[in-house]
Amino acid sequence: MTTTQQTIATQPIAGQRPGTSGLRKKVTVFQAPGYLENFVQAIFDSLEGFQGKTLVLGGDGRYYNDVAIQTILRMAAANGFGRVLVGQHGILSTPAASCVIRKHQAYGGIILSASHNPGGPEGDFGIKYNIGNGGPAPEKITEAIYANTQKITRYLTTVGADVNLAVQGKSSIGEMAVEVIDPVADHADLLASLFDFERIGALLRSGSFRICFDAMHAVTGPYAQEIFVKRLGAPAGSVINGVPLPDFGGGHPDPNPTYAEELVKVMFADTAPDFGAASDGDGDRNMIVGRHFIVTPSDSLAVLAANAQLVPGYANGLKGVARSMPTSAAADRVAEKLGIACYETPTGWKFFGNLLDAGMATLCGEESAGTGSDHVREKDGVWAVLFWLNILAVRRESVEAILRSHWQRFGRNFYSRHDYEGVDSAVANTLMTDLRASLAKLPGQTINGATIQSADDFAYTDPVDGSVSTAQGVRVGFADGSRIVFRLSGTGTEGATLRVYLERYEPDASKHGVETQQALGGLIALAEQVAGIRARTGRAQPTVIT
């Protein structure tokens, strides 16, 4: 292909600081001239020694994915990459991209996704950089990228026809090779090496055990089809909303009881299947639902850890577990029984990478429906579903029975997250500033009969490289071990989202059946007293409760 290299003059654009997981903005923002180009050039300018090396490229298929992929291919060629592995149609789920980076020993990868945020022309778009271990770039790199966006003067690109991404195969842009790869195969093969596909397949084909996987018209459709239906033999109807659409069918591809309404309806019907699951826009999250029973993500991590020895890939035991700070301590109790370490990290998968690389943790999880292991360096929705299916295939008990016996053994960490979405940014920032200012005087105070024992703003020192991350969320701990965490989302694109995380431990099995919001009622009232959410935001209740 004849190509001409070009250097285009540009100017810094404000606000290009990556958040919890890359840069996320409205599609219309990304469509502005130079917006995507500036950020991509800032990524390349923060990297060294990639000349002639391999870049992995793919996205969740949302609106603008196809346009952005072509732009990035041109820029990668002009910047001197030797080869780009790109998913067919420009699509790779986030865990699949991580898998491909590792398997092909790429220099790094660019993933186009705004994950659980809505898509379409009026929706959100996002981009993030992953390093050679397959995981999200650590803060040191994301901050360097941001610094580059503030001083950028030019970007490099090439002029030429679009690469045909519809068919797998090899082509080139100037000196750079482009390989359009099967987006599913590498990932599916990796998963097949970890789980007992024979046993899971026998269960799914038995006729006495039905599943429903809701791909929410997002990226996991083809992965679920290949793995659950083709390789494991589940009946065709087992995957719903399996066709990826650029606007996710108008839905919100966030697998929680609010947005995965359709799955919840199926799983609570009289004729409900035995097991239900859903994944998000880019395939890294998972929601696990039993018959008439929703599993909270924090509990799911704990159950996987407690049952890992039943799964071939983890039968030799876990090196440790890690969870994000706001995630419940249910996994900690399992780790303690197993005699392994449990690490508490800030929110966002980028903080697990070092622990996984150093062999300090095997399983990781977040309360936001993310679970994963050292098989890749991202959370992995389909992996979590297979892990559950493997446990069910061995134990032959219902999801609910597994949870109930888990609580009996370890006690129950009642847990809920209350999200206030689209709050005025100034109001949200003042709420957090005031909370931070009150930290010193909170301990010792008794509110509604509950005594505050500790209050701080979570800071994390990475045990591997010593890097420090501060201001990761306000924690208020009570004398009975309950806690409330307040933090602002780093993935939203409209106003601010205030997240309030509530947790209370209940060792008494006779009280495990209480409804969660009721069990946390006292804490919910305390959160209001401490932070004054209603008065400040004018919201009578949260937008989403998970």
Ligand code: VG1
């Ligand atoms: C949210 C979740 C966090 C997760 C992040 C990316 O971040 O709380 O646990 O790692 O999304 O997930 P925040 O800053 O909005 O709370 V994904 O599936 O959107 O890549």
Ligand code: CO
């Ligand atoms: Co996601």
